[in-house]
Amino acid sequence: MKNYTRKILQLLLVLAAGMLHAQNPQEQMYAGASYPLELTTAKTTHLVFPFDIISVDRGSENILAQKARGASNVLQVKAARSGFQQTSLTVITADKKLYGFTVDYVSSPLQTIIEFVAGPPAPAVHLQDPAYNQAELEEFSEKVLDQPKSVRGVRDKSIQSSFSLDGIFIHKDVIYYQLRVKNNSQLSYDIESVRFFVRDKKRVKRTAIQEHEISPLHTRSSSGLVLAESTQLFVYALPKFTTDKGQYLSIELREKNGGRHLNLDVSARKIVSAKAIAE
Structure with a gap:
Protein backbone atom coordinates (compact mmCIF):
# COMPACT_ATOMS: atom_id res chain seq x y z
CA MET A 1 0.00 0.00 0.00
CA LYS A 2 2.87 2.36 0.85
CA ASN A 3 4.64 1.76 -2.48
CA TYR A 4 1.33 2.25 -4.33
CA THR A 5 0.83 5.64 -2.65
CA ARG A 6 4.33 6.70 -3.59
CA LYS A 7 3.78 5.77 -7.22
CA ILE A 8 0.55 7.77 -7.27
CA LEU A 9 2.43 10.83 -5.95
CA GLN A 10 5.06 10.44 -8.66
CA LEU A 11 2.35 10.15 -11.32
CA LEU A 12 0.64 13.32 -10.07
CA LEU A 13 3.97 15.16 -10.29
CA VAL A 14 4.44 14.10 -13.90
CA LEU A 15 0.86 15.12 -14.79
CA ALA A 16 1.33 18.51 -13.12
CA ALA A 17 4.53 19.08 -15.08
CA GLY A 18 2.71 18.20 -18.29
CA MET A 19 -0.09 20.71 -17.59
CA LEU A 20 2.46 23.45 -16.94
CA HIS A 21 4.29 22.61 -20.14
CA ALA A 22 1.05 22.99 -22.06
CA GLN A 23 0.65 26.50 -20.64
CA ASN A 24 4.29 27.41 -21.33
CA PRO A 25 6.09 25.17 -23.82
CA GLN A 26 9.43 26.82 -23.02
CA GLU A 27 9.40 25.51 -19.45
CA GLN A 28 8.35 21.98 -18.58
CA MET A 29 8.43 22.35 -14.80
CA TYR A 30 7.32 25.48 -12.95
CA ALA A 31 10.02 26.40 -10.48
CA GLY A 32 7.59 27.80 -7.91
CA ALA A 33 5.96 24.41 -7.25
CA SER A 34 6.84 22.20 -4.28
CA TYR A 35 8.05 18.78 -5.35
CA PRO A 36 8.16 15.54 -3.34
CA LEU A 37 11.71 14.30 -2.75
CA GLU A 38 12.65 10.94 -1.26
CA LEU A 39 16.07 10.48 0.35
CA THR A 40 17.95 7.64 2.00
CA THR A 41 21.28 7.23 3.78
CA ALA A 42 22.55 4.55 1.40
CA LYS A 43 22.19 6.38 -1.94
CA THR A 44 22.91 9.88 -3.27
CA THR A 45 20.22 11.65 -5.27
CA HIS A 46 21.26 14.07 -8.02
CA LEU A 47 19.13 17.11 -8.85
CA VAL A 48 20.02 18.59 -12.24
CA PHE A 49 18.83 22.17 -12.82
CA PRO A 50 18.71 24.10 -16.12
CA PHE A 51 20.75 26.97 -14.61
CA ASP A 52 23.61 27.31 -12.13
CA ILE A 53 22.80 26.89 -8.43
CA ILE A 54 23.09 30.13 -6.45
CA SER A 55 21.75 29.17 -3.02
CA VAL A 56 20.69 26.05 -1.09
CA ASP A 57 18.52 26.19 2.03
CA ARG A 58 18.04 23.02 4.11
CA GLY A 59 15.00 22.79 6.37
CA SER A 60 16.99 20.74 8.88
CA GLU A 61 20.39 19.18 9.42
CA ASN A 62 18.92 15.77 8.56
CA ILE A 63 19.63 16.57 4.90
CA LEU A 64 23.12 16.56 3.39
CA ALA A 65 23.41 18.75 0.30
CA GLN A 66 26.36 19.82 -1.80
CA LYS A 67 27.05 20.98 -5.34
CA ALA A 68 28.75 18.31 -7.42
CA ARG A 69 32.43 19.08 -7.78
CA GLY A 70 33.09 20.85 -11.06
CA ALA A 71 29.37 21.03 -11.97
CA SER A 72 27.59 24.25 -11.05
CA ASN A 73 24.03 23.09 -11.80
CA VAL A 74 24.03 19.67 -10.10
CA LEU A 75 23.05 19.28 -6.43
CA GLN A 76 23.84 16.05 -4.60
CA VAL A 77 21.47 15.29 -1.71
CA LYS A 78 21.35 12.50 0.83
CA ALA A 79 19.80 11.69 4.21
CA ALA A 80 22.10 12.35 7.18
CA ARG A 81 20.22 9.78 9.27
CA SER A 82 17.42 7.30 8.77
CA GLY A 83 13.80 7.85 9.77
CA PHE A 84 13.88 11.65 10.01
CA GLN A 85 10.66 13.67 10.11
CA GLN A 86 9.44 15.39 6.97
CA THR A 87 11.41 18.54 6.18
CA SER A 88 12.11 20.92 3.30
CA LEU A 89 14.79 21.88 0.80
CA THR A 90 14.91 25.08 -1.25
CA VAL A 91 17.19 25.81 -4.20
CA ILE A 92 17.60 29.15 -6.00
CA THR A 93 19.17 29.13 -9.46
CA ALA A 94 20.87 31.80 -11.57
CA ASP A 95 17.67 32.60 -13.47
CA LYS A 96 16.19 33.78 -10.12
CA LYS A 97 13.80 30.83 -9.80
CA LEU A 98 13.05 29.05 -6.57
CA TYR A 99 12.62 25.28 -6.36
CA GLY A 100 10.91 23.97 -3.22
CA PHE A 101 10.98 20.33 -2.12
CA THR A 102 9.06 18.42 0.55
CA VAL A 103 11.58 15.85 1.76
CA ASP A 104 10.77 12.45 3.25
CA TYR A 105 12.97 9.55 4.30
CA VAL A 106 12.49 6.21 2.52
CA SER A 107 14.79 3.20 2.49
CA SER A 108 14.67 2.89 -1.30
CA PRO A 109 13.85 6.05 -3.33
CA LEU A 110 12.07 5.62 -6.64
CA GLN A 111 14.42 8.07 -8.37
CA THR A 112 18.03 9.06 -7.75
CA ILE A 113 18.49 11.33 -10.80
CA ILE A 114 15.93 14.13 -11.22
CA GLU A 115 16.23 16.64 -14.06
CA PHE A 116 14.37 19.94 -14.34
CA VAL A 117 14.03 20.83 -18.01
CA ALA A 118 13.81 24.45 -19.18
CA GLY A 119 13.21 23.47 -22.80
CA PRO A 120 14.67 21.06 -25.34
CA PRO A 121 17.25 19.63 -25.26
CA ALA A 122 17.55 18.21 -21.72
CA PRO A 123 19.83 20.20 -19.38
CA ALA A 124 23.49 19.33 -19.62
CA VAL A 125 25.92 19.42 -16.73
CA HIS A 126 27.50 22.89 -16.53
CA LEU A 127 31.23 22.39 -16.05
CA GLN A 128 32.84 25.24 -14.20
CA ASP A 129 35.36 27.38 -16.03
CA PRO A 130 38.85 26.06 -15.23
CA ALA A 131 40.14 29.51 -14.28
CA TYR A 132 42.64 28.08 -11.79
CA ASN A 133 45.91 26.44 -12.72
Missing part, protein backbone atom coordinates in the same frame (compact mmCIF):
# COMPACT_ATOMS: atom_id res chain seq x y z
CA GLN A 134 45.70 22.90 -11.36
CA ALA A 135 49.46 22.39 -11.44
CA GLU A 136 49.89 25.55 -9.35
CA LEU A 137 47.21 24.43 -6.90
CA GLU A 138 49.02 21.12 -6.42
CA GLU A 139 52.38 22.84 -6.01
CA PHE A 140 51.23 25.27 -3.31
CA SER A 141 49.08 22.67 -1.53
CA GLU A 142 52.25 20.60 -1.18
CA LYS A 143 54.09 23.63 0.25
CA VAL A 144 51.30 24.30 2.78
CA LEU A 145 51.39 20.68 3.90
CA ASP A 146 54.95 21.23 5.18
CA GLN A 147 54.27 24.56 6.92
CA PRO A 148 54.45 24.65 10.75
CA LYS A 149 51.29 25.16 12.78
CA SER A 150 50.26 28.84 12.80
CA VAL A 151 46.61 28.84 13.96
CA ARG A 152 45.57 27.88 17.49
CA GLY A 153 42.27 27.48 19.28
CA VAL A 154 40.20 26.11 16.38
CA ARG A 155 39.57 22.49 17.37
CA ASP A 156 36.81 19.96 17.96
CA LYS A 157 36.94 16.46 19.45
CA SER A 158 34.67 13.45 19.86
CA ILE A 159 35.23 9.88 21.09
CA GLN A 160 39.05 9.79 21.01
CA SER A 161 39.28 11.70 17.73
CA SER A 162 40.00 15.36 17.07
CA PHE A 163 39.84 17.82 14.16
CA SER A 164 41.83 21.05 14.11
CA LEU A 165 42.75 23.97 11.86
CA ASP A 166 46.55 24.30 11.89
CA GLY A 167 47.02 27.10 9.38
CA ILE A 168 45.50 29.46 6.80
CA PHE A 169 47.63 30.54 3.86
CA ILE A 170 47.01 32.57 0.73
CA HIS A 171 48.52 32.77 -2.72
CA LYS A 172 46.97 34.94 -5.42
CA ASP A 173 43.19 34.36 -5.27
CA VAL A 174 43.33 31.02 -3.44
CA ILE A 175 43.16 30.38 0.33
CA TYR A 176 44.74 27.15 1.60
CA TYR A 177 43.43 25.54 4.81
CA GLN A 178 45.77 23.18 6.65
CA LEU A 179 43.68 20.67 8.61
CA ARG A 180 44.67 17.93 11.03
CA VAL A 181 42.70 14.79 11.95
CA LYS A 182 43.98 12.84 14.96
CA ASN A 183 42.64 9.39 15.82
CA ASN A 184 43.55 8.13 19.31
CA SER A 185 41.24 5.10 19.19
CA GLN A 186 41.82 1.54 18.04
CA LEU A 187 39.22 2.00 15.28
CA SER A 188 40.23 3.61 12.01
CA TYR A 189 38.49 6.87 11.03
CA ASP A 190 37.12 6.63 7.49
CA ILE A 191 36.40 10.13 6.16
CA GLU A 192 33.15 10.48 4.24
CA SER A 193 33.41 14.21 3.49
CA VAL A 194 34.99 17.54 4.44
CA ARG A 195 32.72 20.46 3.55
CA PHE A 196 32.93 24.24 3.87
CA PHE A 197 29.98 26.56 4.60
CA VAL A 198 29.59 30.28 5.21
CA ARG A 199 26.90 30.62 7.89
CA ASP A 200 25.20 33.33 9.91
CA LYS A 201 26.28 33.58 13.55
CA LYS A 202 22.73 34.02 14.82
CA ARG A 203 19.65 32.12 13.66
CA VAL A 204 16.13 32.81 14.83
CA LYS A 205 14.60 29.74 16.47
CA ARG A 206 12.60 27.50 14.10
CA THR A 207 13.87 29.27 10.99
CA ALA A 208 15.65 27.42 8.18
CA ILE A 209 19.41 27.10 8.12
CA GLN A 210 20.94 29.93 6.07
CA GLU A 211 24.22 28.86 4.52
CA HIS A 212 26.35 29.05 1.41
CA GLU A 213 28.60 26.12 0.53
CA ILE A 214 32.05 26.71 -0.97
CA SER A 215 33.45 23.90 -3.10
CA PRO A 216 37.21 23.23 -2.81
CA LEU A 217 39.34 23.82 -5.88
CA HIS A 218 41.87 21.20 -4.85
CA THR A 219 42.52 18.71 -2.04
CA ARG A 220 45.90 17.41 -0.89
CA SER A 221 45.94 14.28 1.28
CA SER A 222 47.59 10.90 1.21
CA SER A 223 44.40 9.01 2.09
CA GLY A 224 40.81 9.40 3.21
CA LEU A 225 41.47 6.92 6.00
CA VAL A 226 43.03 7.85 9.35
CA LEU A 227 44.36 4.65 10.87
CA ALA A 228 44.13 3.74 14.54
CA GLU A 229 46.40 5.82 16.79
CA SER A 230 47.60 8.02 13.96
CA THR A 231 47.43 11.60 12.67
CA GLN A 232 46.94 12.87 9.15
CA LEU A 233 47.28 16.32 7.59
CA PHE A 234 45.10 17.66 4.79
CA VAL A 235 45.20 20.81 2.68
CA TYR A 236 42.07 22.23 1.05
CA ALA A 237 42.35 25.03 -1.52
CA LEU A 238 39.32 27.34 -1.73
CA PRO A 239 38.64 30.44 -3.83
CA LYS A 240 39.46 33.65 -1.95
CA PHE A 241 36.55 35.06 0.04
CA THR A 242 35.77 37.03 3.19
CA THR A 243 32.79 36.86 5.53
CA ASP A 244 30.60 39.63 6.93
CA LYS A 245 30.76 40.55 10.62
CA GLY A 246 27.72 38.37 11.33
CA GLN A 247 29.07 35.31 9.52
CA TYR A 248 31.70 32.61 10.01
CA LEU A 249 33.22 29.71 8.09
CA SER A 250 32.09 26.26 9.19
CA ILE A 251 34.22 23.22 8.28
CA GLU A 252 32.36 19.93 8.66
CA LEU A 253 34.11 16.56 8.92
CA ARG A 254 31.87 13.48 8.68
CA GLU A 255 32.86 9.91 9.43
CA LYS A 256 31.66 7.24 7.00
CA ASN A 257 29.42 4.67 8.71
CA GLY A 258 30.14 6.25 12.07
CA GLY A 259 29.09 8.98 14.48
CA ARG A 260 32.34 10.83 15.17
CA HIS A 261 31.31 13.92 13.21
CA LEU A 262 33.41 17.02 13.93
CA ASN A 263 32.98 20.72 13.17
CA LEU A 264 35.24 23.78 13.15
CA ASP A 265 34.06 27.40 13.35
CA VAL A 266 36.50 29.85 11.78
CA SER A 267 36.06 33.58 12.41
CA ALA A 268 36.48 36.27 9.77
CA ARG A 269 39.44 37.63 11.75
CA LYS A 270 41.39 34.40 11.33
CA ILE A 271 40.63 34.25 7.59
CA VAL A 272 41.88 37.78 6.90
CA SER A 273 45.03 36.95 8.91
CA ALA A 274 46.04 34.29 6.36
CA LYS A 275 49.79 34.06 5.81
CA ALA A 276 51.40 34.47 2.39
CA ILE A 277 53.14 31.48 0.83
CA ALA A 278 56.65 32.12 -0.39
CA GLU A 279 57.05 31.20 -4.05
Whole structure:
Protein backbone atom coordinates (compact mmCIF):
# COMPACT_ATOMS: atom_id res chain seq x y z
CA MET A 1 0.00 0.00 0.00
CA LYS A 2 2.87 2.36 0.85
CA ASN A 3 4.64 1.76 -2.48
CA TYR A 4 1.33 2.25 -4.33
CA THR A 5 0.83 5.64 -2.65
CA ARG A 6 4.33 6.70 -3.59
CA LYS A 7 3.78 5.77 -7.22
CA ILE A 8 0.55 7.77 -7.27
CA LEU A 9 2.43 10.83 -5.95
CA GLN A 10 5.06 10.44 -8.66
CA LEU A 11 2.35 10.15 -11.32
CA LEU A 12 0.64 13.32 -10.07
CA LEU A 13 3.97 15.16 -10.29
CA VAL A 14 4.44 14.10 -13.90
CA LEU A 15 0.86 15.12 -14.79
CA ALA A 16 1.33 18.51 -13.12
CA ALA A 17 4.53 19.08 -15.08
CA GLY A 18 2.71 18.20 -18.29
CA MET A 19 -0.09 20.71 -17.59
CA LEU A 20 2.46 23.45 -16.94
CA HIS A 21 4.29 22.61 -20.14
CA ALA A 22 1.05 22.99 -22.06
CA GLN A 23 0.65 26.50 -20.64
CA ASN A 24 4.29 27.41 -21.33
CA PRO A 25 6.09 25.17 -23.82
CA GLN A 26 9.43 26.82 -23.02
CA GLU A 27 9.40 25.51 -19.45
CA GLN A 28 8.35 21.98 -18.58
CA MET A 29 8.43 22.35 -14.80
CA TYR A 30 7.32 25.48 -12.95
CA ALA A 31 10.02 26.40 -10.48
CA GLY A 32 7.59 27.80 -7.91
CA ALA A 33 5.96 24.41 -7.25
CA SER A 34 6.84 22.20 -4.28
CA TYR A 35 8.05 18.78 -5.35
CA PRO A 36 8.16 15.54 -3.34
CA LEU A 37 11.71 14.30 -2.75
CA GLU A 38 12.65 10.94 -1.26
CA LEU A 39 16.07 10.48 0.35
CA THR A 40 17.95 7.64 2.00
CA THR A 41 21.28 7.23 3.78
CA ALA A 42 22.55 4.55 1.40
CA LYS A 43 22.19 6.38 -1.94
CA THR A 44 22.91 9.88 -3.27
CA THR A 45 20.22 11.65 -5.27
CA HIS A 46 21.26 14.07 -8.02
CA LEU A 47 19.13 17.11 -8.85
CA VAL A 48 20.02 18.59 -12.24
CA PHE A 49 18.83 22.17 -12.82
CA PRO A 50 18.71 24.10 -16.12
CA PHE A 51 20.75 26.97 -14.61
CA ASP A 52 23.61 27.31 -12.13
CA ILE A 53 22.80 26.89 -8.43
CA ILE A 54 23.09 30.13 -6.45
CA SER A 55 21.75 29.17 -3.02
CA VAL A 56 20.69 26.05 -1.09
CA ASP A 57 18.52 26.19 2.03
CA ARG A 58 18.04 23.02 4.11
CA GLY A 59 15.00 22.79 6.37
CA SER A 60 16.99 20.74 8.88
CA GLU A 61 20.39 19.18 9.42
CA ASN A 62 18.92 15.77 8.56
CA ILE A 63 19.63 16.57 4.90
CA LEU A 64 23.12 16.56 3.39
CA ALA A 65 23.41 18.75 0.30
CA GLN A 66 26.36 19.82 -1.80
CA LYS A 67 27.05 20.98 -5.34
CA ALA A 68 28.75 18.31 -7.42
CA ARG A 69 32.43 19.08 -7.78
CA GLY A 70 33.09 20.85 -11.06
CA ALA A 71 29.37 21.03 -11.97
CA SER A 72 27.59 24.25 -11.05
CA ASN A 73 24.03 23.09 -11.80
CA VAL A 74 24.03 19.67 -10.10
CA LEU A 75 23.05 19.28 -6.43
CA GLN A 76 23.84 16.05 -4.60
CA VAL A 77 21.47 15.29 -1.71
CA LYS A 78 21.35 12.50 0.83
CA ALA A 79 19.80 11.69 4.21
CA ALA A 80 22.10 12.35 7.18
CA ARG A 81 20.22 9.78 9.27
CA SER A 82 17.42 7.30 8.77
CA GLY A 83 13.80 7.85 9.77
CA PHE A 84 13.88 11.65 10.01
CA GLN A 85 10.66 13.67 10.11
CA GLN A 86 9.44 15.39 6.97
CA THR A 87 11.41 18.54 6.18
CA SER A 88 12.11 20.92 3.30
CA LEU A 89 14.79 21.88 0.80
CA THR A 90 14.91 25.08 -1.25
CA VAL A 91 17.19 25.81 -4.20
CA ILE A 92 17.60 29.15 -6.00
CA THR A 93 19.17 29.13 -9.46
CA ALA A 94 20.87 31.80 -11.57
CA ASP A 95 17.67 32.60 -13.47
CA LYS A 96 16.19 33.78 -10.12
CA LYS A 97 13.80 30.83 -9.80
CA LEU A 98 13.05 29.05 -6.57
CA TYR A 99 12.62 25.28 -6.36
CA GLY A 100 10.91 23.97 -3.22
CA PHE A 101 10.98 20.33 -2.12
CA THR A 102 9.06 18.42 0.55
CA VAL A 103 11.58 15.85 1.76
CA ASP A 104 10.77 12.45 3.25
CA TYR A 105 12.97 9.55 4.30
CA VAL A 106 12.49 6.21 2.52
CA SER A 107 14.79 3.20 2.49
CA SER A 108 14.67 2.89 -1.30
CA PRO A 109 13.85 6.05 -3.33
CA LEU A 110 12.07 5.62 -6.64
CA GLN A 111 14.42 8.07 -8.37
CA THR A 112 18.03 9.06 -7.75
CA ILE A 113 18.49 11.33 -10.80
CA ILE A 114 15.93 14.13 -11.22
CA GLU A 115 16.23 16.64 -14.06
CA PHE A 116 14.37 19.94 -14.34
CA VAL A 117 14.03 20.83 -18.01
CA ALA A 118 13.81 24.45 -19.18
CA GLY A 119 13.21 23.47 -22.80
CA PRO A 120 14.67 21.06 -25.34
CA PRO A 121 17.25 19.63 -25.26
CA ALA A 122 17.55 18.21 -21.72
CA PRO A 123 19.83 20.20 -19.38
CA ALA A 124 23.49 19.33 -19.62
CA VAL A 125 25.92 19.42 -16.73
CA HIS A 126 27.50 22.89 -16.53
CA LEU A 127 31.23 22.39 -16.05
CA GLN A 128 32.84 25.24 -14.20
CA ASP A 129 35.36 27.38 -16.03
CA PRO A 130 38.85 26.06 -15.23
CA ALA A 131 40.14 29.51 -14.28
CA TYR A 132 42.64 28.08 -11.79
CA ASN A 133 45.91 26.44 -12.72
CA GLN A 134 45.70 22.90 -11.36
CA ALA A 135 49.46 22.39 -11.44
CA GLU A 136 49.89 25.55 -9.35
CA LEU A 137 47.21 24.43 -6.90
CA GLU A 138 49.02 21.12 -6.42
CA GLU A 139 52.38 22.84 -6.01
CA PHE A 140 51.23 25.27 -3.31
CA SER A 141 49.08 22.67 -1.53
CA GLU A 142 52.25 20.60 -1.18
CA LYS A 143 54.09 23.63 0.25
CA VAL A 144 51.30 24.30 2.78
CA LEU A 145 51.39 20.68 3.90
CA ASP A 146 54.95 21.23 5.18
CA GLN A 147 54.27 24.56 6.92
CA PRO A 148 54.45 24.65 10.75
CA LYS A 149 51.29 25.16 12.78
CA SER A 150 50.26 28.84 12.80
CA VAL A 151 46.61 28.84 13.96
CA ARG A 152 45.57 27.88 17.49
CA GLY A 153 42.27 27.48 19.28
CA VAL A 154 40.20 26.11 16.38
CA ARG A 155 39.57 22.49 17.37
CA ASP A 156 36.81 19.96 17.96
CA LYS A 157 36.94 16.46 19.45
CA SER A 158 34.67 13.45 19.86
CA ILE A 159 35.23 9.88 21.09
CA GLN A 160 39.05 9.79 21.01
CA SER A 161 39.28 11.70 17.73
CA SER A 162 40.00 15.36 17.07
CA PHE A 163 39.84 17.82 14.16
CA SER A 164 41.83 21.05 14.11
CA LEU A 165 42.75 23.97 11.86
CA ASP A 166 46.55 24.30 11.89
CA GLY A 167 47.02 27.10 9.38
CA ILE A 168 45.50 29.46 6.80
CA PHE A 169 47.63 30.54 3.86
CA ILE A 170 47.01 32.57 0.73
CA HIS A 171 48.52 32.77 -2.72
CA LYS A 172 46.97 34.94 -5.42
CA ASP A 173 43.19 34.36 -5.27
CA VAL A 174 43.33 31.02 -3.44
CA ILE A 175 43.16 30.38 0.33
CA TYR A 176 44.74 27.15 1.60
CA TYR A 177 43.43 25.54 4.81
CA GLN A 178 45.77 23.18 6.65
CA LEU A 179 43.68 20.67 8.61
CA ARG A 180 44.67 17.93 11.03
CA VAL A 181 42.70 14.79 11.95
CA LYS A 182 43.98 12.84 14.96
CA ASN A 183 42.64 9.39 15.82
CA ASN A 184 43.55 8.13 19.31
CA SER A 185 41.24 5.10 19.19
CA GLN A 186 41.82 1.54 18.04
CA LEU A 187 39.22 2.00 15.28
CA SER A 188 40.23 3.61 12.01
CA TYR A 189 38.49 6.87 11.03
CA ASP A 190 37.12 6.63 7.49
CA ILE A 191 36.40 10.13 6.16
CA GLU A 192 33.15 10.48 4.24
CA SER A 193 33.41 14.21 3.49
CA VAL A 194 34.99 17.54 4.44
CA ARG A 195 32.72 20.46 3.55
CA PHE A 196 32.93 24.24 3.87
CA PHE A 197 29.98 26.56 4.60
CA VAL A 198 29.59 30.28 5.21
CA ARG A 199 26.90 30.62 7.89
CA ASP A 200 25.20 33.33 9.91
CA LYS A 201 26.28 33.58 13.55
CA LYS A 202 22.73 34.02 14.82
CA ARG A 203 19.65 32.12 13.66
CA VAL A 204 16.13 32.81 14.83
CA LYS A 205 14.60 29.74 16.47
CA ARG A 206 12.60 27.50 14.10
CA THR A 207 13.87 29.27 10.99
CA ALA A 208 15.65 27.42 8.18
CA ILE A 209 19.41 27.10 8.12
CA GLN A 210 20.94 29.93 6.07
CA GLU A 211 24.22 28.86 4.52
CA HIS A 212 26.35 29.05 1.41
CA GLU A 213 28.60 26.12 0.53
CA ILE A 214 32.05 26.71 -0.97
CA SER A 215 33.45 23.90 -3.10
CA PRO A 216 37.21 23.23 -2.81
CA LEU A 217 39.34 23.82 -5.88
CA HIS A 218 41.87 21.20 -4.85
CA THR A 219 42.52 18.71 -2.04
CA ARG A 220 45.90 17.41 -0.89
CA SER A 221 45.94 14.28 1.28
CA SER A 222 47.59 10.90 1.21
CA SER A 223 44.40 9.01 2.09
CA GLY A 224 40.81 9.40 3.21
CA LEU A 225 41.47 6.92 6.00
CA VAL A 226 43.03 7.85 9.35
CA LEU A 227 44.36 4.65 10.87
CA ALA A 228 44.13 3.74 14.54
CA GLU A 229 46.40 5.82 16.79
CA SER A 230 47.60 8.02 13.96
CA THR A 231 47.43 11.60 12.67
CA GLN A 232 46.94 12.87 9.15
CA LEU A 233 47.28 16.32 7.59
CA PHE A 234 45.10 17.66 4.79
CA VAL A 235 45.20 20.81 2.68
CA TYR A 236 42.07 22.23 1.05
CA ALA A 237 42.35 25.03 -1.52
CA LEU A 238 39.32 27.34 -1.73
CA PRO A 239 38.64 30.44 -3.83
CA LYS A 240 39.46 33.65 -1.95
CA PHE A 241 36.55 35.06 0.04
CA THR A 242 35.77 37.03 3.19
CA THR A 243 32.79 36.86 5.53
CA ASP A 244 30.60 39.63 6.93
CA LYS A 245 30.76 40.55 10.62
CA GLY A 246 27.72 38.37 11.33
CA GLN A 247 29.07 35.31 9.52
CA TYR A 248 31.70 32.61 10.01
CA LEU A 249 33.22 29.71 8.09
CA SER A 250 32.09 26.26 9.19
CA ILE A 251 34.22 23.22 8.28
CA GLU A 252 32.36 19.93 8.66
CA LEU A 253 34.11 16.56 8.92
CA ARG A 254 31.87 13.48 8.68
CA GLU A 255 32.86 9.91 9.43
CA LYS A 256 31.66 7.24 7.00
CA ASN A 257 29.42 4.67 8.71
CA GLY A 258 30.14 6.25 12.07
CA GLY A 259 29.09 8.98 14.48
CA ARG A 260 32.34 10.83 15.17
CA HIS A 261 31.31 13.92 13.21
CA LEU A 262 33.41 17.02 13.93
CA ASN A 263 32.98 20.72 13.17
CA LEU A 264 35.24 23.78 13.15
CA ASP A 265 34.06 27.40 13.35
CA VAL A 266 36.50 29.85 11.78
CA SER A 267 36.06 33.58 12.41
CA ALA A 268 36.48 36.27 9.77
CA ARG A 269 39.44 37.63 11.75
CA LYS A 270 41.39 34.40 11.33
CA ILE A 271 40.63 34.25 7.59
CA VAL A 272 41.88 37.78 6.90
CA SER A 273 45.03 36.95 8.91
CA ALA A 274 46.04 34.29 6.36
CA LYS A 275 49.79 34.06 5.81
CA ALA A 276 51.40 34.47 2.39
CA ILE A 277 53.14 31.48 0.83
CA ALA A 278 56.65 32.12 -0.39
CA GLU A 279 57.05 31.20 -4.05
